[in-house]
Amino acid sequence: MFVLGLADGMNKPRLAIAPVGYSAPLDVRDTIRSYRQDSDIAEAVADFCPQIVEYSTQIDVAEIPSSTNLQSLDVGDPRAENEMTTLGLYYLRTHEYERALAGEVNLVVGRKGSGKTALWISVRDKTRSDKRNIVVDLKPEGYQLIKFKEDILVHLTEGAREHLITAFWEYLILLEVAYKLLEKDKNSYRHNHDIYDLYVSLEDAYRAPDFTSEGDFAERLSRLSERIIQEYRRVFGKEINQKLNAAQVTQLIHSHDLRDLRQKISAYLQHKKSVWILFDNLDRGWNTQGFDALDAIVLRCLVDAGRKLEREMRREDHVFHCIVFVRNDVYDHLMRHSTDYGKELRAVLDWSDPDLLREMFRLRLVAALETSEDTSFDEFWRDICVPHYKGEETSTFMIERSLMRPRNFLKIFSHCKGFAINFRHARIEEKDINKGIKAYSDDLLQELDRELSDVHPEAKDLLYYFLDSKSKISRDGLRELISSSGIQEDSIEKIIQFLLYYGVVGINSNGSDYFIYNVNYDPKMLNMRMQRDNESNYIINPAFWPSLNISVSSEEIVSRSEYE
Known part of the structure; x- marks a missing residue:
């Protein structure tokens, strides 16, 4: 009777069940459900459930507690491609970054997750901040080059391959520089008498009859590759071990008068400060059957074409840099297929100092918490994570399992933080680390298995x-x-x-x-x-x-x- 009265007083739905013949108190006798057998009880409960559902939709939901500091903490995305707009706030400017920014390297080499794309973005954004610079940031997709290899390169002799590919890259780079110059000044050249005639002249040289510049770089590369493939088939068919002379290469590749285009670009660059060609993503798409000798030739010829253009432009007093960003396994394969490639200037993104990873993470915390730049890593860390896990300092524990890759360290922290937030912990606890490390380990296993398959199918x-x-x-x-x-x-x-x-x-x-x-x-x-x-x-x-x-x-x- 007390419970029934309490339910009525609180306006809560309630159900009272009694066997047939039970003498219930008069106050509740009319609301009692009688039963003769078990199925009657099940039926009574089934009829009662909709009342509960209806009541639960009417009551006021309790206020959700405010988010914790950990929940609102954003240290960026493990993938640099997803933080292009924010990376500049906390990027760690290493010695390799300074070398690349000074134009001292032709190659930036590193494992997946070591920060190649982050460096690519940072160099691009830093050079692009000066409006006098021309920055050509190129991210070709591998499938465009795979078709080029399968339809042409496999039919050529080694010498013809290198001649053709080097000419292809040189032609492509010049076209992209011209495209960037025209795009950058398309709204201002009419009001600038210093570049008006140069702009019109360059535009005339760039607009070839059978060449279209519409779309992004990937589309232009795809169309250029397809045009060369069709022209090759028309002239040579499927003849193997084909040798090409300089005139045939020119006929096959160039829709433009290359000498004229280069001269007009050079004249235009007299009014610019520097040119930066930044190639990233070149090795993506070369993985299905592993990196092979043809891929090495494609990469080597790209670097050779970039250096050739650098020399030519510098002879005419232009500041011209071409930097290619590649995985280290691709570079190692390249070394095995080259005679003197050790002379190539390169920046290697190999992390070996745990304190450098802590500094990378500290800069992200400074930006996320908008606090003093002098705040130490330890001050931050003890507020967001327990100091020890299984007897080991927690940041050391995570870094040792990151394979010394910045991306992996961020992934570990993200997994652990996710479990802490799910259980509404004010900071990452030992149980969160235990679950986060397991989730990260599963991801890492799949990632490294794919990476191994890339090199050794x-x-x-x-x-x-x-x-x-x-x-x-x-x-x-x-x-x-x-x-x-x-x-x-x-x-x-x-x-x-x-x-x-x-x-x-x-x-x-x-x-x-x-x-x-x-x-x-x-x-x-x-x-x-x-x-x-x-x-x-x-x-x-x-x-x-x-x-x-x-x-x-x-x-x-x-x-x-x-x-x-």
Whole structure:
């Protein structure tokens, strides 16, 4: 009676059920549902449920607590492509950035997630801030070049390939410079007597009868490639080992009078400060069957064409820079197919100092919290994350599992922060780190498996063969594991070198663990330790332990017999 009265007093729906013949109090007798069997009770409850649903839609929803500081914290996106408008607020200007900005390099080399695109964006935005500079930022898609390779390059001799590709890149770069000059001054040249005649002359040279400049760079590149393919088929058909002389290359590629176009560009540049050609994304799309010798030729010829134009323009007192941004595995492949490519000026984005990653993150926190730039990383960190996890300082724990890549560090923090927000924690707790590291490890496994497949297609899904393995693996044990995935014997050693170079595995020697980023990215240091210490073993990077269910017992070593 008390509960029924309380429900009535609070205007809440209620249901009272009693067996047939039960003498209920007079006050509630008319509202009692009687039952003879169990099915009557189920029917009464079924009739009562709609009343509850209707009532729940009428009550006032309790006020949602205000968001926590952690929830409102935005440290940027792990992918630089998604933070083009904000990257300048917190970009860490490293020595390699300064070298690129000074025009001292032709290549910027780095692993996925090491910051190539971030550097590309930062150099582009910095140079573009001076209106006198001409910045041509190009991001070709790989599929456009794949068709070019399949339809033309495979039919040519090596010398003809290099001649054709170098001419193709030189022609394309000049066209894009002309396009940028015309686009930049299209609204002002009529009112500027210094450039009016030059603009009209350059525009006439650029508008060839069978050439269209509409669309973005990807579309222009695609149309240019398609036109060359069609012209090649018309002239040569599918003849293999075709040799091309200079006149044939000119006929095949150029819709313009190239000499005239270059001269008019040079004349126009007398009124500009500098030209920057920035190639990013060139190696995207070259991955389905692995990076091959033709890809190396395409890249090498691009760099050669850029250097050739630099020399020609500098002889005419123009400041002209061409920088290509590529993955380090692509560059390594390029080195193997070149005789003197070690002379190429390059900036290498290899991170080996944990404090540098902390500084990268600190700058993002300064921008996100709009606080003093003098605030230290430790002051920030203890407000947003517990100081220790399993006895280890938390930022160190995360950085060690990032494979020393800025993108990965941001991913780990993002995963941990996401779980903390879901459970409305004021800061990241140990349980959030535990769940965040597992989610990150799953992502990393898939990403590195694709990266391995890019370079060695035959090793697809190899990393999944480490499932349920031990943290330490003997020399023979690792070779047997790789062999069990179907890798041929003559490819096992290069697969091991890849695993070492990308930090998937390291060396455990004399009680210490060494990964590639601990030895300044010099694989010879790891190989030498393995050769000198007969008791050394390979160790799987802790970043993969959660996703691969790795046993972390240091005493358990995988031996050959476990795979036999």
